[in-house]
Amino acid sequence: MEGVGVQGYLAVGAVLFVCGVICMATKRNGIGVLMGVELVLNGANVNFVAFSKFGPLGLDGQIASLFVIVLAAAEAAVALAIALNFYNNHLTIDVDRANELQG
Amino acid sequence: MTPETYIQTGTTLKWLLGLAWLLPLVGFCIEIYGGHWGRRLDPASNGKKVKLAAYMAVFCIGTGFLLSLSAFVIWKGATDVQLVAAAHDAEHGDAHDSDHAGGHDDHEGHHADEGHDHEHAGGHDHDDADGHSHEGEARGQSPDESEHHEEHGNDPYAAAFSGTFYELAHFGKLRIAIDYYIDGLTLLMFCMVTLIATCIHVFAIGYMSDELTEDYEDHFVHLPGGKHFHRPGRFYRFFAFLSLFSFSMLGLVLAGNIFQVFVFWELVGVCSYLLIGFYVERHSASTAANKAFIMNRVGDFGFLIGLMILWTYFGTFQFANTDPASAGEVGLFQMVRDADGHLDVAETEEGSIVSLHGGEGRTIPYWLLIAAGIGIFGGCIGKSAQFPLQPWLPDAMEGPTPVSALVHSATMVAAGVYLTGRFYPMFTPEVLLTIAYIGCITLFIGATIAIVATDIKRVLAYSTISQLGYMMLALGVGGWVAGLYHLITHAFFKSLMFLCSGSVIHGCHHEQEMTKMGGLYKKMPITAIAMLIGVVAISGLAIPILNVGLSGFYSKDAIVASALAFMSGNRDTISFFAIPLFVMPLVTAGITAFYMFRLWFMTFAGPPKDHHVYDHAHESPSVMTLPLIVLSVFAIGCAWFGILENWILTAEPAHVAVGGTSAHHVALSMPSHHAIHGVHHTAGIAALFAAVVGAALSAVFYWKGLVDPNLVKRSFAGVHHFLVEKWQFDNLYDAMFVRPVHIVARWCTAFDKNVLDAFLHWLSRLTLATSSWDRKFDETFVDGLVNLVGSSTYKVGRSLQTVQTGSLRLYVMFIALGVMALFGLLFMFFPSA
Numbered sequence: 001m002e003g004v005g006v007q008g009y010l011a012v013g014a015v016l017f018v019c020g021v022i023c024m025a026t027k028r029n030g031i032g033v034l035m036g037v038e039l040v041l042n043g044a045n046v047n048f049v050a051f052s053k054f055g056p057l058g059l060d061g062q063i064a065s066l067f068v069i070v071l072a073a074a075e076a077a078v079a080l081a082i083a084l085n086f087y088n089n090h091l092t093i094d095v096d097r098a099n100e101l102q103g
Numbered sequence: 104m105t106p107e108t109y110i111q112t113g114t115t116l117k118w119l120l121g122l123a124w125l126l127p128l129v130g131f132c133i134e135i136y137g138g139h140w141g142r143r144l145d146p147a148s149n150g151k152k153v154k155l156a157a158y159m160a161v162f163c164i165g166t167g168f169l170l171s172l173s174a175f176v177i178w179k180g181a182t183d184v185q186l187v188a189a190a191h192d193a194e195h196g197d198a199h200d201s202d203h204a205g206g207h208d209d210h211e212g213h214h215a216d217e218g219h220d221h222e223h224a225g226g227h228d229h230d231d232a233d234g235h236s237h238e239g240e241a242r243g244q245s246p247d248e249s250e251h252h253e254e255h256g257n258d259p260y261a262a263a264f265s266g267t268f269y270e271l272a273h274f275g276k277l278r279i280a281i282d283y284y285i286d287g288l289t290l291l292m293f294c295m296v297t298l299i300a301t302c303i304h305v306f307a308i309g310y311m312s313d314e315l316t317e318d319y320e321d322h323f324v325h326l327p328g329g330k331h332f333h334r335p336g337r338f339y340r341f342f343a344f345l346s347l348f349s350f351s352m353l354g355l356v357l358a359g360n361i362f363q364v365f366v367f368w369e370l371v372g373v374c375s376y377l378l379i380g381f382y383v384e385r386h387s388a389s390t391a392a393n394k395a396f397i398m399n400r401v402g403d404f405g406f407l408i409g410l411m412i413l414w415t416y417f418g419t420f421q422f423a424n425t426d427p428a429s430a431g432e433v434g435l436f437q438m439v440r441d442a443d444g445h446l447d448v449a450e451t452e453e454g455s456i457v458s459l460h461g462g463e464g465r466t467i468p469y470w471l472l473i474a475a476g477i478g479i480f481g482g483c484i485g486k487s488a489q490f491p492l493q494p495w496l497p498d499a500m501e502g503p504t505p506v507s508a509l510v511h512s513a514t515m516v517a518a519g520v521y522l523t524g525r526f527y528p529m530f531t532p533e534v535l536l537t538i539a540y541i542g543c544i545t546l547f548i549g550a551t552i553a554i555v556a557t558d559i560k561r562v563l564a565y566s567t568i569s570q571l572g573y574m575m576l577a578l579g580v581g582g583w584v585a586g587l588y589h590l591i592t593h594a595f596f597k598s599l600m601f602l603c604s605g606s607v608i609h610g611c612h613h614e615q616e617m618t619k620m621g622g623l624y625k626k627m628p629i630t631a632i633a634m635l636i637g638v639v640a641i642s643g644l645a646i647p648i649l650n651v652g653l654s655g656f657y658s659k660d661a662i663v664a665s666a667l668a669f670m671s672g673n674r675d676t677i678s679f680f681a682i683p684l685f686v687m688p689l690v691t692a693g694i695t696a697f698y699m700f701r702l703w704f705m706t707f708a709g710p711p712k713d714h715h716v717y718d719h720a721h722e723s724p725s726v727m728t729l730p731l732i733v734l735s736v737f738a739i740g741c742a743w744f745g746i747l748e749n750w751i752l753t754a755e756p757a758h759v760a761v762g763g764t765s766a767h768h769v770a771l772s773m774p775s776h777h778a779i780h781g782v783h784h785t786a787g788i789a790a791l792f793a794a795v796v797g798a799a800l801s802a803v804f805y806w807k808g809l810v811d812p813n814l815v816k817r818s819f820a821g822v823h824h825f826l827v828e829k830w831q832f833d834n835l836y837d838a839m840f841v842r843p844v845h846i847v848a849r850w851c852t853a854f855d856k857n858v859l860d861a862f863l864h865w866l867s868r869l870t871l872a873t874s875s876w877d878r879k880f881d882e883t884f885v886d887g888l889v890n891l892v893g894s895s896t897y898k899v900g901r902s903l904q905t906v907q908t909g910s911l912r913l914y915v916m917f918i919a920l921g922v923m924a925l926f927g928l929l930f931m932f933f934p935s936a
Contacts, residue, residue, distance in 0.1 A: 024915040033911065099909030 009050030017043030030083045030093035034076060041072045109426070112181035113264035116285050119174040120293060121268060123167035124357050127350035130163035131343050138339025154308070154315060156339035160346045161304045167353070168297035175290045182262040184287065184753045258442075260425040262286055262753045265359050265434070276418055282359025284422045287753035288587065292356040292521060295591050298737070299513040299598045300349045302730035306602050307345065307505035309727035310609055314338040322613065324384045332384050341381060345509065348374040352514040356521065360420035361413065361435065361479075364522060365406060368482065372399045375515045379502040391498035398495040402485020409478025413529075416467040416475075417459065422525070433461035436528040436756070439472070444758025446531070469531070476534035479526055480541075487519025487571045490545040494832045497552075497564040504605030507560060511567045512598035517590055520574045524587045527578070528756045532771040539579025539669070543687045546572025548830055550694040554701070555826040558615050559604045562702045566641065567597060569691060573662050576688060581773035582665025583759040587751050589658035592640070592742055596655055599734035600637035606630040606723040606731065607706060611716050617705040619713035627722040631707040633731040638703045640738045642696035643794045654742040656791075661748075661779075663688055664786035668774035671782065672762075692790045696797030704805035 020039025027033050045065040052061025087093050134156040263286035270280040313319065314336035324332035351370035358364040372395075380392030413435065414420065421434035438459040440446060447458045448469060455469035483489070488496035496516070500507055510516065523530075523538065530538070549569030556562045570593045577586035608615055610627050624631040636653065643659040645652025663685070670685040711717035722728070741747055762775025803809045816823050828834060906917075 021915065021919045025912050025919065028912070033915075036915075095911040098911060 006050055006054040009046055009054075013043045013046035013050065015043075016040075016046060019043075028094050028096050030079075030086065030095050030098075033095055034079050034083070037075070037079070038072060041068055044068060108181060109264070112177060113266060113285075113426075115177055116174050116264055117266060117268070117283055119170045119177070120283065120285060120289070120353075120357055123170035123174070123293060123297065124350065124353040126163040126167050126170075127160075127346040127353065130160050130346040131350060134159055134339055134343035134346060138343065154338070156342045157304070157308045157311075160342040161301065161308070163346055164297055164304055164349050165301045167349070168294065168301050171290065171293035171297050174285075175294055178262070178285070178287075178290055182753075184262050184749075259286060259754050259756055260423060260437075263423070263425045265421070265423060265425045267359070277414065278419070279362060280360065282363060282421060283357050284359035284425075285357070287750050288521075288524065289356055289754075291591065291747075291750055291754075292517075293353065295594055296349065296352055296356065296513045296517075299594055299734070300345070300352075300509060302734050303505045303509050303513075303598060303602065304342070304345060306508075306605065306727050306730040307341065307503070309724050310505055310605050311338055311341050311503065314341065321382060321384055323382065323387075334384065337381070341378075341503065344374060344377050344381070345505070348378065348509060348514055352518065355518055359422055361410060361422070361526070362420040364525075365403075365410060365482075368406070368486065368518060368522075369403070371486070371515055371518055372396060372403075375499065375506075375510055378506040378510070379499045381502050381506065385501065387498075388501040391495075391501040395495040395499050398492045399485040402482045402492055405478040405481020405484075407478075409475045409482070412467075412471050412475040412478065416465065416471065418465070437461060438465070439467075440528050440756075440758060442757065444528070444756060444761065472529070473531050473533050476526075476530045477537060479529070480523060480534060480538055483519035483523045483575075484541065485519070486522075487516045487575065488545075488568050489519070489541050489571065489575055490548055491832070493545060493548065493568050494829065494836065496568055497556075497561050497829070500558070500560040500564050504560065504601060504608055507564070508598045508601030508605065511564065511601060512594040516567060516571055517594060520571060520578070520586065520590045523575065523578050524583065524590075527583055528758070532773065533769055535579045535581065535773070536769060536771060537579070539576050539684055542572045542575030542577070542579055543684055544572070545569070546576060546691050547687050548572075550691045550698065552826055552829050553698040554694065555823055556698075557617050559607060559617050559620070559702065559706060560601070560615055562617070562698060563597070563600055563604055566695065566699065569695060570597065570641070573659065573688060573691075576684065577662040577665050580665050580669035580684060581759060581762065582662055582669075582779065583755050584748060584751050585658065585661035585665045585779075588661055588742070588748055589655075591747060591751070592654035592658040592738075595734060595741055596637045596640035596653070596738040599731065599738045600634060600641070602727070602731055602734065603630050603634035603637060606727055607634075609723055609727065610720045612719055614713075614716050617702065619716050620706045620711075621709045621713075622707070622711040622717060623720055624707040626717070626720040629722060629728045629731060631703075633728075633735045634707065635703055636735045636738050638699040642699050642798055643692060643790055644696070644798065645791055653739050654737070657742040657748070659692060659790055660783070660787045663692065663790040664779050664783040665774060667782045667786040667789075668778040672772045672774050672778060689789055689793050693793035693797035693800075696794040697801045700798045700801035701805050704801060708806050709808070 016039050020036045020041075020043055023036030023039055024033050025036075027036060045068050048057070048061040048065040048068070050061075051057045052059065052065070055061070057064075083093050086098060090097055137159075138156050263284065265282065265284045268281040268283060270278065272279045315338050316336045318333055319336040321332045321334065326332055348371070351367050351374050355364055355367035355371060358367060376392045376396045379395050380389050382388040383392075410420075417435055417438055419434060419438075423434035423436040438461045439457065441460060447460070449456050449458060453468070456466045457469055457472055459465040459467060485492045496511070499510055502510070546569045549565045549567070549572055553562050553565035553569065556565055570589065574586045574589050574593070577583075577589060606627065607620070607623065607630060610623075610630070611620065614620070640653035640655035643652065643656045645656040666685040666688050670681045673681045759773075760776045762773045762778060804812050804815075825831065908914075
C-alpha cells in the first residue's frame with residue numbers, strides 16, 4: 001500500500017467534510033441534515049487519524065477520533081429524539097418549518 | 104439627738120414631705136390625661152364625670168396637708184423644740200408676755216420633763232464638728248440672763264435635716280441633685296401651703312362650677328356681631344394646673360440647693376402664667392400672663408447672675424449640710440458664716456475678701472458676695488412683686504379668683520419672701536439695706552394705689568404688694584422672724600380675703616367694681632363676716648389693754664418693732680435715711696387700715712349702689728363658704744400663744760438674734776432680739792394708733808358718709824390721677840421699655856424685609872438661574888450622550904435581527920461561508936503559516 005500519503009487521507013477527509021456540509025445546507029429533511037452532520041464528523045475523524053499516523057499527534061489523534069465517534073452517537077440519539085418530537089408536533093421533519101426561534 | 108435618731112427622723116421626714124410634694128404632681132398627670140380622655144371617650148356626660156378632677160386635686164393636696172402635719176409632729180418630737188412661749192420672752196416683762204400667757208401653762212410640763220429651762224427655741228443636742236454645740240450650751244447656762252439673750256444666737260442646723268433624694272447629674276465638680284432641706288421653716292411652709300391650697304381647691308369646686316359644661320360662654324370676649332365667645336369648659340384643666348402649681352411651690356420649699364430652688368422657681372412662674380392666662384381668649388388675660396412671665400424673667404436674670412457667682416466661688420449649690428456624720432462637707436451657709444454667724448472678712452490691697460469655711464481655702468471678694476446677694480434678691484423682687492417689678496401683680500387679677508388667692512397668698516409671691524428668708528445667711532448688711540429700702544418703697548406704693556382702686560380684686564392685689572413690702576422691709580432691717588411671721592399670717596388672711604372677694608364676685612355674677620356694690624352684708628352674711636375678719640387682721644387692729652388681736656396684729660407689730668429698733672440703732676450712721684424705714688411702715692399701717700375698711704364698707708355696708716347687682720346677689724354655696732370659715736379661724740388665731748413665732752424662730756439663722764454691727768461699705772448695726780423687744784411696746788402702740796386712725800377715717804368717709812369722698816377726690820385731682828395711673832409705672836415702663844422695643848422691632852423688621860430678605864431673594868434667583876442653565880446642560884449633553892449609546896446599541900441589535908432567519912440550512916451556509924472567510928483571512932494575513 002505504498003504511495004498513499006497524507007494528502008490522500010486529507011483529500012478524502014475534505015471530500016467527506018464538503019459533502020457533509022453540502023448535505024446539511026441542501027437537505028430539507030431533518031434526517032438528511034443529521035446524515036450530513038455524520039459526514040462532517042467523519043471527515044474530521046479521517047483527518048485526526050491521518051495526523052495520528054503521519055503527524056505529531058500520535059495516539060492522541062485516535063483517542064480524539066474515538067471521542068468524536070462517541071459524541072456522534074450521543075448527538076444522533078439526542079437529535080433523533082428532537083426529530084421525533086418535532087414530527088409529533090408538526091407532522092413533518094422539514095427543517096425549514098423549524099423557524100420559530102427566528103428573531 | 105443621737106446620730107441614729109437623726110438619720111431615722113431625717114428619713115421619715117424626707118419621705119413624708121416627699122410624698123406630700125409629689126402627690127400633686129401625680130394628681131396633675133391624672134387630671135390632665137384623665138380629663139382629656141374622659142372628654143374624648145364620653146362627651147355626652149361631661150358634667151359629673153369631670154368633677155372627679157376636682158376631687159382628685161383636693162384629695163392630693165389634702166393628703167399633702169395631713170402628711171405635712173404628721174411630719175411636723177415627728178419633727179417636733181425628734182428635735183424637742185419649744186413652740187410655746189419660751190421662758191426668755193417672759194423675763195423681759197413687756198406687754199408681750201400676756202400674749203403668751205395662755206400657752207405658758209402647758210409649757211411648764213415640757214420644761215419639767217426635759218430640764219432645758221432656758222434653752223432657746225431650737226436649742227440643739229447633736230454634736231457638730233465645730234464644737235458650737237458646747238459653746239451654745241455653756242452660754243445657755245450663763246447666770247446673766249439678759250446677756251445670754253444678747254449673745255446666744257440660734258442654731259438653725261440643730262433642728263434641720265438635709266440630704267439628697269436623687270442625684271441628677273455630675274458635670275465635673277458641678278453636682279445637680281434633687282436635695283431636701285427640712286427645718287422648722289420648711290415644715291411651716293408645707294403646712295401653710297397645703298392647708299391654704301386645700302381650702303382654695305375646695306372653694307374652686309364651687310367657683311369654677313360654671314366651667315362644667317360643653318358650651319361655656321365667655322362674657323368678656325366680644326366677637327364681631329355682638330356675640331360672646333363660646334368654648335368647651337375647662338374644669339379639669341383648671342384643677343390640673345392648680346395641682347401643678349402646688350407641686351412646684353412645695354418643691355421650691357423642700358429644695359435643698361439653690362439650683363433646685365431655681366428650677367421650681369421657674370415652674371411656679373410657668374404655672375402662674377398658665378393660670379393667669381386661664382381665660383386665654385380674653386386679650387387682657389393673655390397680656391397679663393405675658394406681663395407676669397416677662398417681668399419675672401427680668402428678676403430671674405439677676406437670680407442667674409447670683410447663681411453663677413455662687414457656683415464660681417463656692418463650688419456648691421447646697422444650702423447647708425446638717426448631717427452630724429458628714430460635717431466636713433458644707434453648704435453655702437456654713438461656708439460663708441461660722442457657727443456664730445459671723446462673716447470672716449479680711450482687708451487686703453485688692454479690697455475686702457471673705458474667707459469661706461470648709462477646707463480648700465476658698466475666698467470670695469466682698470463686693471461679689473454683695474452682687475450675688477442682690478442678684479438672688481433680684482429674683483425675689485420679680486417673684487414677690489417688689490418695686491420696681493411690681494406692676495405684674497395687679498394685672499394677674501385676670502386669672503380666676505381662686506388662682507389670685509393662691510398666687511397672692513401661699514405660692515407665687517410667698518416664694519420670693521421665702522427665698523429671701525431662706526437665703527438670709529448669704530446676705531451682707533449692704534444687701535439687707537437694699538432689701539429694706541425696696542420693701543419700704545414697695546409697701547408705700549402698693550398702699551397708696553390701693554386707696555383709689557375700685558376693682559375689689561385690685562384693691563387686694565395692691566394690698567398684697569404693700570404687705571409683701573412689709574415682709575421684705577422686716578427681713579431687711581433684721582427682723583427675720585417678723586418677716587416670715589407676716590408671710591404666714593398674711594397668707595391666711597389674704598387668701599381669706601381673696602376667697603371672700605371670689606365669693607362676692609360669684610354672688611354678683613362676675614361684677615368686680617366696688618362702686619356697683621354696697622349693702623351686700625344682708626345678702627351674703629358669711630362672706631361679709633369672713634371678709635371683716637380678714638380686714639381687721641390685715642389692719643392690725645387689737646384691743647389695746649389686753650393686747651389681743653387677730654393674726655395680722657402680731658406680725659405687723661413685730662415688723663414695726665424691728666423697723667423701730669433698726670432706726671434707733673442706725674441713727675448715727677445713716678442718720679436721715681434710716682427714718683423712712685420706720686415712718687413709712689407706720690404711716691402705711693394707717694393707710695392699710697383705711698383702704699381695707701374702705702373695701703369692706705363699699706362692698707358690704709351702706710345702701711346698695713346698683714340695684715341690678717344687689718337684687719341678683721346671693722350667698723355662695725357651702726362648698727365655698729366652708730373654706731372661708733376654716734381660713735377665718737386661722738386668720739384669727741394662727742398667731743395666738745406664740746406657737747407660730749417660736750416655730751419660725753427655730754429656723755432663724757445664727758447671726759440674727761445677736762444683732763451686731765458691720766463696717767464694710769456701710770456701717771450698719773442690725774438690731775438684736777433684745778433691742779427689738781425693747782421697743783416692741785412703743786412700736787405696737789404706734790402701729791395700733793395708726794391703724795385705728797386709718798380705720799376711723801375710712802368709716803368717716805365710706806360708712807357714715809360724713810365727708811364725701813368725691814369732694815376730696817376733686818380737691819386732690821392731681822394726686823388722685825397719679826394714683827389711679829398706678830404711679831405712672833405702666834406708662835413709664837411703656838415709654839422706657841415697651842415702646843423702644845417696638846421701635847427697635849420695627850427697625851429690625853424693616854432691615855429684615857429690605858436688606859436681608861432682598862439679599863435672600865437675590866440669592867434664590869441666582870440659584871434658580873444657575874439651576875436652569877444646569878438643567879439645559881444636563882438635558883442636552885449628558886442625556887444626549889447616554890441616549891446616543893442606548894439608541895445605537897438598539898439599532899445594532901435591530902439590524903442583527905434580520906440575520907436570525909430561523910432557517911437551519913441558512914445557518915449551515917453561514918457557518919461554512921464564515922469558516923471559509925476565516926481561512927481566507929488567515930491565508931491573506933499569514934500566508935507563511
